[in-house]
Amino acid sequence: MNSHFKEITITNFRGFDSLTIKKLQRINIFVGANNVGKTSILEAAFMLSGMSNPFISNRINYLRTALLNNNIDSSRYLFHNVDFSNKPLLKGFMTDGKTRKITFAPVTSHNETDMSSSNSANQAIISQLNFEFGQEENGKGFTYHSKIVVANDGNTRQETDNGYRELLNALFIPVDKNDANATANFSTLVKHNRKHFVTNALHDFDPSIESIEALPDGLYLKIKNVKELLPISMGGDGVRRMINIISTIACEDYDIVFIDEIDNGMHYSAHKLMWRTILKFILTHDIQLFVTTHNLDCLMGLKNAMQEEDSLRKLTHVYNVAKTRNKGFQVYSYGYNELKEAIENEIEIRK
Template sequence: MNHLFKEISITNFRGFDSLIIKGLQRINIFVGANNVGKTSILEAAFMLSGMSNPLISNRVNYLRTASFTNLDSARYLFHNVDFNNKPLLKGMMNNGGIRKMTFSPVTIHNETNASSNFSTNQSAIRQLNFEFDQQENKNGFAYHSTLFVKNDGSTQQEADSNYHESLNALFIPVDKNDANATTNFSTLVKHNRKAFVTNALHDFDPSIESVEALPDGLYLKIVGLKELLPISMAGDGVRRMINILSTIASEDYNIVFIDEIDNGMHYSAHKLMWKTILKFVLAHDIQLFITTHNLDCLMGLKNAMQEEEHFRQLTHIYNIAKTRNEGYQAYCYGYSELKEAIDNEIEIRR
């Protein structure tokens, strides 16, 4: 529990000029209107979790779209695509420590002075300078890393050898990605950890007796079927759960980020999905950051917590909204607030 976030502040990152999220729990679910920045919150926290890795900026853009692979796509991390808006990401941890990071670009027209003021989005980024630290009450940052484009057009990184990362984080994007699930499940089989996923998957769908990793992919042993079923023939909900569970369990992660967890899930499976996820989090001592825009998904969560009281203290739901007078706000719902809102048909996604 010492490596979990309890508060995150985001400044000048993507669409946010400023946002503070307090009271983070083991499971944190972000809801809100379209384009309000739910995924951006996951990306900001993911960058904080891997702040010593200069490739993290490329990674978060690649997770959005595989076409954003070059260094210049980092311009979209700056609020309003304005390089004068220097991002600052800060996280308060359960153990009383902090994590903070910022980054600034050097454009192709300004390679010798990274501190000059420039806001044009026509100048290509040639280099990104990262600064990060784990100290709150000190000036500046103790650690530095760089990502830059070489003369031959390739990208190279220079990490700070004096810093040792203590967090291990994972980002699971929207797609079901059967290939990733196969690779990660095969790793579990090698390490004799297959039961972590098969037991959880059986909780989700009792008709699934086991999962088998064969040379040509994953197969499911289903009650009543004479032969194994290829994962590609399974329902979207089962495929999504296999991807999530096998990916999380394939390594000892502290924090996992899941974008649109309900993607591909039928509404009738949401309660089972949440029971499976909540039980899995308890067993593996991890923290989850999740987005959804689906009211049925929230109803499934409410029903799961209503039936299992020990799940109620694990979860906070945050409604992200842009207000006229106070800017971006994160309104926190615990179990009782979520139940009241759903039972009284109060809109909590806006």
């Protein structure tokens, strides 16, 4: 059985000064108001999942927006309030009894303009990012080190700790409907004789889809009673999103998968089918799932899928992330019964 997260604590990361998320399940759905930090929670857990790879700090910024260059200086946005004195600390308590920990700090350089600024420390250029990480066992703390370094020629290189071997395999799927990514991933599945994972999942999602084919100019669908193969763009945004998600997950044997705004592009009528299809795949392949959504229809679809499948009820929790006036950031957990009651009584669980 794969090792999964039971609890995560986040300190001085992105918008969070401090946050603890307890009683994580196999399937974890994060909801809340805009800009409350749902995506940041996924990013923190993703960093913990791949803590030996220093370039993961660049990658999560790039996944959030390509406008942030995939370089070391964008790492400043990982520090709470963009303040380098707020040293991030991420901890994950795992089902195998171990505790994963990672922290990082910059080495900065200044120019004359920076030095004349009243906030020169945080306007400095990051020339190096140092990481400490490890799995806490028997009272031991951080035991490994890695770094990202900007060389004199401006190129960035990483220095990793060869003494650590990462056993977790994690995947982060951002908010997009990139057909090029879907085509590349599906082609990989064809080569490895894993095409049936996507075909079966799509058929569960829409029984009229009989097969999917990778042709030189992209992916095509075989639709029942339609003579020609149709490009996936003709299948609608929901089908494209499903192909992207399932083909990406199926490419490798992942332990943990993170999906930001899982319902992006989905019509409300497809939400129950989406959940039923993805949850079936997740359970079959022993994957822990973390997703975000801000769509009430998406939560209703989840409730309906759980209502029809008793096994999903014990494995799924919804977490409402909220910033309170007196206690700061808090997370409120909803199991099936609480979710069902909230929806049926029109109680707002996204604020």
